[in-house]
């Protein structure tokens with residue numbers, strides 16, 4: 001059964017940055033739902049390209065059937081991994097229920113890593129990210145933050161009630177955030 005860690009936090013909280021380091025050092029495979037959707041958007045012949053771009057620009061959430069299939073296919077392609085960092089998922093009720101339906105019984109959900117960071121800091125980071133993302137602009141960021149507050153934070157609260165959330169303050173320098181994150185993984189894997 002695959003070990004899975006969900007990684008959540010506001011846009012720009014540093015999910016991708018921290019996941020890359022965990023992948024490098026702890027052998028978990030990093031699967032960013034956003035990256036998988038962007039790759040599907042670019043894939044020649046995809047029937048979902050326009051739909052995905054529309055959601056990304058508007059900061060809204062793509063139907064789970066699309067995202068969950070991309071995640072499951074990526075997991076199958078890396079089946080020898082120690083575990084998977086599922087970055088930016090589940091983002092709303094539809095993501096959560098669709099995941100439970102498609103993946104329930106196939107994975108061991110270890111915990112939810114919640115990178116917490118004030119929204120103004122996060123927005124500033126996205127505006128200076130320099131990756132040419134079509135959603136790193138003031139209009140899209142407003143909508144992404146709204147979606148985070150209304151749809152994603154309640155999912156974090158849901159996992160919190162199950163005792164699954166490990167919160168790390170990601171407003172600090174990356175090295176400090178990373179050290180705390182490693183402690184979380186060490187504790188989880190000692191059980």
Ligand SMILES: Nc1ncnc2c1ncn2[C@@H]1O[C@H](COP(=O)(O)OP(=O)(O)OP(=O)(O)O)[C@@H](O)[C@H]1O
Nearest residue numbers: 010011012013014015016017125129170172173174
């Ligand atoms: N702790 C940190 N301190 C300062 N800058 C950071 C920190 N973590 C990440 N960054 C920078 O902030 C920007 C956003 O980081 P990253 O892409 O990892 O965030 P994210 O949570 O994956 O965002 P998104 O949800 O938009 O994909 C990047 O330019 C990254 O280099």
Ligand SMILES: Nc1ccn([C@@H]2O[C@H](COP(=O)(O)O)[C@@H](O)[C@H]2O)c(=O)n1
Nearest residue numbers: 033034055056059060061062088089091
């Ligand atoms: N579960 C998800 C994750 C992402 N999206 C869409 O992609 C955009 C970018 O996501 P990042 O994690 O890379 O910031 C996001 O704003 C959504 O439009 C999604 O639909 N479902």
Ligand SMILES: [Mg+2]
Nearest residue numbers: 015016032034
């Ligand atoms: Mg990211």
